[in-house]
Structures are given as structure tokens and as C-alpha cells.
Amino acid sequence: MEAVMSVDDSGQGHAIRTGGQGTRVSGPRVLVAGASIAGPALAHWLRRRGAEVTVVERAPELRPGGQAVDARGVAREAIERMGLAAAVRAACTDTAGAHTVDADGQVLETFRADDDGGDGFIADIEILRGDLSRVLYEDTRDGVEYVFDDRIADLVQDADGVDVVFAGGDRRRFDLVVGADGPHSELRAMVFGPHERFLRHLGHVLAFYSVPNEFGLDRWLLEYQDRESGRSALLRPIRDATRAMAMFYFASADFDVDHRDVAAQKVLLRERMAGLGWLTPDILAHLDDTPDFYLDQVAQVVMDRWSSGRWVCSGTRRSARRRCPDRAPGWPWSVPTCWPGSWPLPGGTPTRGSPATRRGCARSSRPTRRSAD
Numbered sequence: 001m002e003a004v005m006s007v008d009d010s011g012q013g014h015a016i017r018t019g020g021q022g023t024r025v026s027g028p029r030v031l032v033a034g035a036s037i038a039g040p041a042l043a044h045w046l047r048r049r050g051a052e053v054t055v056v057e058r059a060p061e062l063r064p065g066g067q068a069v070d071a072r073g074v075a076r077e078a079i080e081r082m083g084l085a086a087a088v089r090a091a092c093t094d095t096a097g098a099h100t101v102d103a104d105g106q107v108l109e110t111f112r113a114d115d116d117g118g119d120g121f122i123a124d125i126e127i128l129r130g131d132l133s134r135v136l137y138e139d140t141r142d143g144v145e146y147v148f149d150d151r152i153a154d155l156v157q158d159a160d161g162v163d164v165v166f167a168g169g170d171r172r173r174f175d176l177v178v179g180a181d182g183p184h185s186e187l188r189a190m191v192f193g194p195h196e197r198f199l200r201h202l203g204h205v206l207a208f209y210s211v212p213n214e215f216g217l218d219r220w221l222l223e224y225q226d227r228e229s230g231r232s233a234l235l236r237p238i239r240d241a242t243r244a245m246a247m248f249y250f251a252s253a254d255f256d257v258d259h260r261d262v263a264a265q266k267v268l269l270r271e272r273m274a275g276l277g278w279l280t281p282d283i284l285a286h287l288d289d290t291p292d293f294y295l296d297q298v299a300q301v302v303m304d305r306w307s308s309g310r311w312v313c314s315g316t317r318r319s320a321r322r323r324c325p326d327r328a329p330g331w332p333w334s335v336p337t338c339w340p341g342s343w344p345l346p347g348g349t350p351t352r353g354s355p356a357t358r359r360g361c362a363r364s365s366r367p368t369r370r371s372a373d
Ligand SMILES: Cc1cc2nc3c(=O)[nH]c(=O)nc-3n(C[C@H](O)[C@H](O)[C@H](O)COP(=O)(O)OP(=O)(O)OC[C@H]3O[C@@H](n4cnc5c(N)ncnc54)[C@H](O)[C@@H]3O)c2cc1C
Pocket: 033, 034, 035, 036, 037, 038, 039, 056, 057, 058, 059, 063, 064, 065, 066, 067, 068, 129, 150, 151, 152, 180, 181, 182, 183, 185, 186, 187, 208, 294, 314, 315, 316, 317, 318, 333, 334, 335, 336, 337, 338, 351
């Protein structure tokens, strides 16, 4: 594998390239924006079908963070078809179960990983979003060109291809450009118009970040929910036993914090979590030293079409349709889409629901067709 670094005149947008070189194929040249879940999963399938794939990621490296993703049902089938079952298993969280607790930490309910034959609250295969992203990246990095710390600044398509200008200064031509750059997709904005037109806020806000495991977590997830305010906090054990993954939820009628303004997001989280009991103050105390803070609204992307000529939209689907109607408010069913969805299987897999509602939701979870809503 080769790695090349170049810096443009302004010193901005230096691209870090990995993989791809030396493995040129004669298939269509496809540019994918976003190296999270959808991007690398799509790259896997495109490469298998003979395409020459470049993935451009805005972040300087793979982004860590996020909660666990279940690999059951259609997701498990996709993992197997991709030949990734062993790699995913090796990166699994190995969570034993979950306790819901009251403000004093007293256990209210317990859910074991082997409940419902391993298809209960804790699936027998669950993997942190960041680990899944890494598995997909490791799988594709040698046959796919990854360009980190860069993004598409402009693109113009004609009948035969798309001319792309990268923020780092490169100009290249592709046969197809795919936006897998998340719910706030810049590509979608460039091609179809402003986010406000497509992004529907669903009234929920979630934050995730890792903290030192100073809470004595040992393979058991803990969830506290404040029934009065509907807010909740959660601590999840992860493979690195010295750390834990924290999550906060609150309802919000609107959401106007810039998705890139992490400082403002932290201010918002502190405000909205004020007065929440249990271990909340201790978890919030790590807001400024965590390496992987992520906060976003739960949103639905509504579009009446997914492509425009040689540009196609892939990826994020935070489906309203798949939300469990009787679930605790803190738990949207985010569905990583192109993982394993759009190529080649429809649907995806939900991330964790509340223990309190998870069992019912799990039963209602079915593969759904890929659609704009
Ligand atoms: C760090 C992180 C943590 C998350 N945690 C959770 C979670 O715990 N629970 C949950 O339900 N969902 C979470 N999500 C969202 C979840 O990953 C997606 O909803 C779902 O997996 C679909 O994935 P995606 O690949 O389509 O988009 P995303 O996962 O949103 O990834 C989009 C990728 O595109 C990159 N990108 C953005 N703009 C550009 C650009 N202009 N050019 C190039 N690249 C760009 C981003 O850096 C990111 O890597 C998280 C997302 C991220 C990025």
C-alpha cells in the first residue's frame, strides 16, 4: 500500500491517500464521498463488480465513535455475503446484558444477551459504529483509493462523466459520483439544494462519546431514564475495558445547532442535561477530554429522487418508518443504510433501542426497501 500526502497552496485540504494505487481496473471510475459506513460498504460492492473506486473523506482519518449496531437479520446476511463475518465477530462488543437503573443506580430491569435465543435486547453480534467502519475500511483499503482530509469542492457533469474539483486542489474526472456523506450531505446540497428542503427533524437529539471506565462497568450496559423529562443517559461497556461509551438523549421540537460546531453542541448538551440525576454529572465531566464526541438530531431525509444524471445519493437513512411507536423517547432506530442496505440488499440494521421497548421493536424489525423516505 502506498501513502501520498500533498498540501495545496493555501495550506488547506491536504489529502492523505491510502490504497488503490497499483490495483487499477478497467471498470467505471466511481467517486464516493464519505468513509463512514455507507461509503466503504458501497466501495466493497463496487470493487467486486469491477469498478475503480475512490472514497474521499472530509475527516483526516476514519471517524471513531457512536453506539453499537446490531448485526442480525438482513445485516448478518450482508456481512456473510461480504465475507466479513469473522472480522465483525472479532470486533464485537461482547456485552453480557443491560440493566435499567433508577437515579440511585438501583437495578429496575435486567435483559440478558441470551434472552430470546440471543435475539433479544443484546444481539449475539453487535459492533460499535466506529469498529464497523474500521472493519469495512480494512476490508477495502487495498483495492480502493481512500483520500482523507479532502472533499469535493465543485462538480460539473456532462453526458460522459463528471469533472470534480477537490478542496485540496486536485481536478479529476469520474463516471459516477456517489454521496455517502451523511444526513447533512454537502453533495446533496450541491446537486439538489439546501438541507432544509430535505432534512426533516424528528424531535429527538442524541449524543455519544467515550469516557474513562471509572464507573466499574463490566460487560453490562446501564441505562437511566428520567420519566418526568423523558431524558436518558446510558453507559455501555466496550472492548477496551478501560473506557465506556456514553449516550444522552433529549427531545427537542427544533434543532438549529450547526452539525460541525462541536463546541456549540457541547454547550447545548450541558444545558439540556442540567439536573439529570444518576451518573450524569460524572459523565458530563468528560465532555472536554473525549476524543470522539458526536451529537446530532434524529432526522429523516425526504427526497423524491435519489439521483441526478451521474450523481447518486447513498447512505444515511434515519428512518421514521422504522421507529418503534411505543419505544422510550430516547431511542431512534437509526439505520446505517448502504451498510448493508443499498448494495445489494435492501434495508439495514437498527442500532440499539431502549431495553424497555427493545423486545417489541426487535420483533417488528424487518428489512425495508430503500427509499427516499
Ligand atoms: C462519528 C459518528 C458517530 C455516529 N454515531 C451514531 C450512533 O451512535 N447511532 C446512530 O444511530 N447513528 C450514528 N451515526 C450516524 C450513522 O453512522 C449514520 O446514520 C448511518 O450509519 C449511515 O451512515 P452513512 O455512512 O450514510 O453516514 P454517516 O455515518 O453520517 O457518515 C458520513 C461520512 O461522510 C463524511 N463527510 C461529511 N461530509 C463530507 C464531505 N463533504 N466530503 C467527504 N466526506 C464527508 C463524514 O465525516 C462521515 O465520515 C454516527 C455518525 C458518525 C459520523
